[in-house]
Amino acid sequence: MKVLVPVKRVVDYNVKVRVKSDQSGVDIANVKMSMNPFDEIAVEEAVRLKEAGKVSEIVAISCGTAQSQETLRTAMAIGADRAILVETDIELQPLAVAKLLKAIADKEQPQLIILGKQAIDDDANQTGQMLAALLDWPQATYASKVEVEGDKAQITREVDGGLEVISVKLPAIVTTDLRLNEPRYVTLPNIMKAKKKTLDNVKPADLGVDVAPRLKTLKVSEPPKRSAGIIVPDVGTLVDKLKNEAKVI
Amino acid sequence: MTALVIAEHDNVSLKGSTFNTITAATQCGGEVHVLIAGHNAGAAAQAAAKVAGVAKVLLAEGAQFADGLAENIAAQALSLAPSYSHILAPATAYGKNILPRVAAKLDVAQISEITKVVSPDTFERPFYAGNAIATVQSADAVKVITVRATAFEAAAAGGSATVESVSAVADSGKSSFVSRHIATSARPELAGAKVVVSGGRGLGSEENFKILEPLADKLGAAMGASRAAVDAGFVPNDWQVGQTGKVVAPDLYIAVGISGAIQHLAGMKDSKTIVAINKDAEAPIFSVADYGIVGDLFEIVPQLIKELG
Numbered sequence: 057m058k059v060l061v062p063v064k065r066v067v068d069y070n071v072k073v074r075v076k077s078d079q080s081g082v083d084i085a086n087v088k089m090s091m092n093p094f095d096e097i098a099v100e101e102a103v104r105l106k107e108a109g110k111v112s113e114i115v116a117i118s119c120g121t122a123q124s125q126e127t128l129r130t131a132m133a134i135g136a137d138r139a140i141l142v143e144t145d146i147e148l149q150p151l152a153v154a155k156l157l158k159a160i161a162d163k164e165q166p167q168l169i170i171l172g173k174q175a176i177d178d179d180a181n182q183t184g185q186m187l188a189a190l191l192d193w194p195q196a197t198y199a200s201k202v203e204v205e206g207d208k209a210q211i212t213r214e215v216d217g218g219l220e221v222i223s224v225k226l227p228a229i230v231t232t233d234l235r236l237n238e239p240r241y242v243t244l245p246n247i248m249k250a251k252k253k254t255l256d257n258v259k260p261a262d263l264g265v266d267v268a269p270r271l272k273t274l275k276v277s278e279p280p281k282r283s284a285g286i287i288v289p290d291v292g293t294l295v296d297k298l299k300n301e302a303k304v305i
Numbered sequence: 306m307t308a309l310v311i312a313e314h315d316n317v318s319l320k321g322s323t324f325n326t327i328t329a330a331t332q333c334g335g336e337v338h339v340l341i342a343g344h345n346a347g348a349a350a351q352a353a354a355k356v357a358g359v360a361k362v363l364l365a366e367g368a369q370f371a372d373g374l375a376e377n378i379a380a381q382a383l384s385l386a387p388s389y390s391h392i393l394a395p396a397t398a399y400g401k402n403i404l405p406r407v408a409a410k411l412d413v414a415q416i417s418e419i420t421k422v423v424s425p426d427t428f429e430r431p432f433y434a435g436n437a438i439a440t441v442q443s444a445d446a447v448k449v450i451t452v453r454a455t456a457f458e459a460a461a462a463g464g465s466a467t468v469e470s471v472s473a474v475a476d477s478g479k480s481s482f483v484s485r486h487i488a489t490s491a492r493p494e495l496a497g498a499k500v501v502v503s504g505g506r507g508l509g510s511e512e513n514f515k516i517l518e519p520l521a522d523k524l525g526a527a528m529g530a531s532r533a534a535v536d537a538g539f540v541p542n543d544w545q546v547g548q549t550g551k552v553v554a555p556d557l558y559i560a561v562g563i564s565g566a567i568q569h570l571a572g573m574k575d576s577k578t579i580v581a582i583n584k585d586a587e588a589p590i591f592s593v594a595d596y597g598i599v600g601d602l603f604e605i606v607p608q609l610i611k612e613l614g
Contacts, residue, residue: 072567073433082437094549150405151414179432179548180417185375185405194376194479197402200542210483214542215398216496216551218487222374224480234535234549235542270414274440279431282574285595287586291608294580297596302578304500304557305524305613 057204057226058113058166059102061136062157063095065120065127066177079275091127094172096134097232100239101202102170103135110204113137115164119148119156125255132250133242139255144267146260150178152267154186159263161191166227168209173198173231184231194224198233306335306425308391309363311382313399314341314349316371321497322395322452324356324459329452331358331460332422333391338363339466342381342473344371350468357463367473372482373399379406380474386411389447390425396451397496404451413445418552420456434548435571454496455554455575488541495544498527500557503546503573504539505531507562507583507602511539516606517561523613529553529573531563547572562602565590582606 067073068088076083091099105111116131118124119142128139142156161169174181188195196202196211200219203210204226213220214233260267288294298305308330313320323339330337339353342365350364363385369377382392382403392407394400396418408415420438421429427442428450495501502521508514514534521528529551530544546553548571558576563569565581565588573579574593581594582602591597598605 067433069568073436075437082433149414151409151412154409174549176548177433179434180415181401182405182408182415182417185402186409186415188375189379189406189409194477195402195406196480197375198398213398215485217494217543218485218541220372220485221483222480223483225478228479233542234532234545270443270445271416272442272444274427274442277438277440279435279438279574282579282593284592285579285597287591287597287599291598291605291612294596294598294609295612298557298578298580302557302595304578 057111057168058115058164059105059111060115060117060161060164060166060169061098061102061131062117062169062171062183063099063127063131064092064118064175065089065124066092066175069093069176075276075278079277081273081276089123091130092172092175094174094232096239097236098170098172099131099134099136100237101232104237105204106135115140115166117142117157117160119144119153121145128255129250130242132253133246134240138253141255141257142260142263143257144260146267147269148267149269149271150180150182150186151270152265153183154190155265156260156263156267157187158190159265168204168226168228168230170230170232173233184229188229193227193229195229196222196224197231199230200233200235202230202236306390307388308333308335308337308393309382309385309389310337310339311378311392311394311400311403312339312341312349312353313395313397314343314346316343316346317348319349319352320395321459321494322397322454325454325457326393326395326452327356327358327460328457329419329422330391330393334425335390336360340365340382340385342370342378344368354466354468355462355464357461359464359466362466362468363471364468365471365473369473369476374480374482375402375406376477376480377474378403380477382407383410384474385471386447391448391450393450393452396453400451404449408449411447411449413447413449414443415449415451416441416443417451418453419450420453434568435574436567453552455552492521493525493527495527495529496551496553498553498555500524500526501529501553501555502526502559502561503529503531503563504534504561505563506533506537508534508539514539516603519610520606523610531566531569533566560590560594561606563590564588565593
């Protein structure tokens with residue numbers, strides 16, 4: 057069984073981005089970039105399925121600029137077998153990414169596509185579900201457990217208030233939540249091995265996909281600032297302030 | 306111009322976030338219709354008909370809608386889509402799961418987690434964990450939108466809409482519901498609670514988290530946690546407040562042993578009053594707290610419980 061794992065290069069989760077003073081966007085020049093953390097969990101899950109003998113090949117895919125090659129090399133260092141970069145300098149929105157991934161899925165014919173539930177830059181939480189719709193596949197989002205058995209997968213999902221278990225017919229889409237697994241550390245020998253693995257490069261036009269953005273960003277602004285309050289000396293003062301000043305208890 | 310709200314419900318009543326989504330829909334400028342896709346969901350449809358601002362409730366009945374499977378609910382919404390200029394759902398696990406399927410099938414962009422309706426085609430939404438707010442304009446024929454509940458008032462009672470049955474789409478046959486494990490708790494739901502008591506890595510263990518329970522009980526509060534506490538396995542994932550968890554905006558948010566990572570602040574900084582208890586005076590949580598106490602939480606929390614009487 058073949059698995060596709062789309063991965064996105066994003067601003068590292070430890071970086072606090074700044075809004076540009078002309079309100080045209082956020083300043084991401086010279087900041088540390090990493091693989092989207094939920095995508096790392098997706099790669100790890102695919103590798104674990106391979107180690108368990110359920111999966112024969114893992115193909116990592118990234119859509120974006122030439123620098124996304126680094127992210128694909130990381131995916132291959134975790135354990136993906138080969139990679140495909142859909143290279144473009146155009147700002148890609150989730151619908152465009154889903155269309156690019158569909159075109160690749162049509163060629164590669166995987167049984168499972170595992171994606172992160174959300175990228176931590178645009179916080180859209182759309183691509184997996186959109187891809188499932190375009191392929192007419194079932195979806196199991198926010199997975200905290202994935203069990204593949206025969207032509208089905210049983211997925212435990214994180215939902216409001218607890219967990220839900222659903223069964224999906226393969227081929228299917230799975231998106232990862234935080235507790236699905238803890239990605240392994242990438243070792244130096246594996247980084248070296250990843251450099252020798254195949255990384256193909258295609259362009260959106262090769263796949264016949266129009267990636268023009270649909271949403272226009274008119275401006276990007278800072279969120280309203282919350283000013284720091286006061287440090288109170290003791291619990292008695294705190295309760296007094298909550299009762300008589302904030303009037304919340 | 307008419308907006309369709311995909312209601313989140315349990316077949317009997319509407320989930321809280323649906324009321325906020327209806328408010329966002331009324332701000333899109335036209336009439337508001339509500340879709341109840343469910344199984345024996347007549348009571349939920351009646352509840353929706355009584356919400357102010359709702360002109361019509363569409364009820365799609367069938368066992369295939371009983372458990373909210375995305376494939377079936379999205380297909381039902383798509384069957385009605387041609388009549389609408391806006392399709393909205395709450396930005397909850399339920400709505401976020403369904404709506405992108407609708408958008409992709411309509412070949413339109415989705416606008417996620419809007420916090421403001423600027424005009425019928427322009428919206429504000431946070432990104433980068435709430436560190437930036439984008440004003441985005443959609444040129445698509447249909448605007449497909451998820452709504453951050455905390456950014457909109459809940460729609461009030463007082464409506465008298467008609468309930469109309471619509472023909473239900475067939476089961477997709479591609480996915481099936483197996484089981485649900487929802488923690489039963491006497492405490493209010495985290496997303497809509499008036500008071501939230503949250504713990505972080507500072508609690509140190511699953512066992513120690515229990516010291517927050519009497520505090521939450523005393524305040525009638527929901528319990529939450531930072532991602533660090535969830536990652537450490539102290540509490541379940543659905544307690545997580547933050548960019549990758551739930552966004553809350555209660556009247557009172559008490560952060561105990563939480564340092565205040567960017568991703569956590571993104572989930573609670575719109576709370577009306579924030580209290581922080583932390584032993585590190587330099588912790589970033591104090592930069593957003595109205596009232597801070599620097600000290601050992603294991604001494605302060607019991608004192609606070611006692612002081613509250």
